[in-house]
Amino acid sequence: MSATDVLLDGFDRVRQAVEEIVDGLSADQLTHRVDGTANSIAWLVWHLTRVQDDHVADLAGTGQAWTDEGWADRFALPLPAGDTGYGHDSEQVSAVAATADLLVAYHRAVHERTKAYLGDLKATDLPDVVDDAWDPPVTRAVRLVSVLEDDLQHAGQAAFARGLLPEG
Template structure:
């Protein structure tokens, strides 16, 4: 298995978990929060997808799916187009609402762009520095592993909230 194939598999697992977390839920269920400070499934999936979109587009030097393919307009959120959800307040979390179709559609589009980018990578490309604002500087490999880790955590949180919903 190549490093590219390994990364495609990891991002595919995120996609599967996202689909399972949102499938068949109404917009109201997707907006459910365990308490007033908790994240909703809609916010978790939107945020993890925004981060993947933002970070992979930056690394690849391409447009984000969110702005380049009209997803920002389709969602119509009261947030800046560049917003990824990082550091959101409780009120901002509550402002993120979407249908299961919007969430999976956007995630699938980001996943497709991610897979297309990863397919062209080899081991040498992973050593490229993509962020010099850290010490040590962040390589593409470290950035991709970070996105996978963060996304899997948020996808798992969304699955947990879905489990809470099913027991109400």
């Protein structure tokens, strides 16, 4: 199994988790905020997908599905088109609302782009430095693992939030 196969497997697991987490949830359940302040399931899934879309598009040198495929228009969020959710305050978290179908469809679109990118990636591409603003500089492999780790953390948070949804 190659390094890109491992990354593909990891991103497949994120996709599966996203689909399982939002399955059967209503819009109210998706936007429910535990204790009234925690990130909602809708926000967590949207954010992890936006970050994956943003970072993989940057690595691939392409546009993002969010803007190129019209997802920003379909979601119609009161946020700038380039927003990924990083640093959102409570009001911005509350502004992210979507149906389970819309969240899954956007995530699948980003997942397909991620699979296509990883399918074209060679092992010799992984050590390329993609961001020298850090010490040590960030390689393509490190960036991909970072996105995967962030996705899995947010998916875990969304699964936990689902388990805390009020009955009824």
